[in-house]
Amino acid sequence: MLVRQILKGKGEGAGKVITVKPGDRISEVAAILAERRIGGVIVSTDGETVEGILSERDIVRSLAARGATCLDDKVEDLMTRNPVCCGREDSSDQVLTRMTEGRFRHMPVVEEGKLIGIVTIGDVVSARLSELSMEKDALQGMIMGR
Ligand code: AMP
Numbered sequence: 425m426l427v428r429q430i431l432k433g434k435g436e437g438a439g440k441v442i443t444v445k446p447g448d449r450i451s452e453v454a455a456i457l458a459e460r461r462i463g464g465v466i467v468s469t470d471g472e473t474v475e476g477i478l479s480e481r482d483i484v485r486s487l488a489a490r491g492a493t494c495l496d497d498k499v500e501d502l503m504t505r506n507p508v509c510c511g512r513e514d515s516s517d518q519v520l521t522r523m524t525e526g527r528f529r530h531m532p533v534v535e536e537g538k539l540i541g542i543v544t545i546g547d548v549v550s551a552r553l554s555e556l557s558m559e560k561d562a563l564q565g566m567i568m569g570r
Contacts (some may be wrong), residue, residue, distance in 0.1 A: 425551040427519060427533055428512035431541040433551070441532075441542050443468040446475060446500035450486070453478055453499060463544070464530040467503045472538045476503035477530060509534040510543070516551045519543060 443466045444453050453465060457480055464479035482502045486494035494502070509532045510519050519531055523545050533541040 425516045425555055426512070427510055427514045427516070427541075427543060430516065430543055430547050430551050431512065431533060434541075434547065441466060441539055443471050443539070444478065444499055445469055446498065446503070448499045449495070450483060450497045450499065450502060451495040454483060454495065457483075464542075466507075466532050466539060466542060467499055468539060474507065474509060474532045474534060474539050476500070476505045477507040477528075477532065478503040479528070479530060507532060511535060512540065516548045516555075520545070520548045520552070523548070 442456065442460060442462065444456065446467055446469060456465060457463065464477055466474055467476035467478055468474055476499070478499055482504070483494070486497070486502055507530075508522055508526055508528075510522070512533055512535055523529060523531060529545040531543050532539055533543060
């Protein structure tokens with residue numbers, strides 16, 4: 425399955441991706457993550473150019489290292505800069521390989537330098553599972569002569 429098919433399945437398009445700004449406070453991002461039930465956000469000043477990514481792991485690590493004072497930090501203090509991105513024509517297998525190698529679970533989708541979506545490891549695994557289920561049904565159909 426291709427990234428564009430995953431995005432379509434999520435009903436996600438330009439303008440729908442949640443972004444935060446580098447100057448936003450970590451406490452604000454924590455509230456967004458909790459409210460939206462998501463694990464990470466893309467950091468972008470203009471909502472189009474990807475400058476970084478901030479995940480719940482970045483916040484938890486900082487909380488463990490420095491305590492609750494990190495909630496007053498800015499996003500740019502904790503974010504990962506220049507995250508690995510994918511394109512809409514990349515396959516779910518390519519994305520899963522990059523996520524596994526890089527040990528992260530979020531990937532911005534970029535086209536012509538502009539953010540068009542985000543895929544998570546959950547999206548990719550779910551896409552793979554439905555592919556496997558369709559393959560199984562097709563193989564069963566062939567064996568049973570349907
Ligand atoms: P995650 O597993 O996505 O919650 O992130 C684990 C760590 O990887 C955190 O430090 C994130 O900031 C970082 N990270 C998340 N996504 C990416 C990405 N696409 N490229 C590079 N680093 C990332």
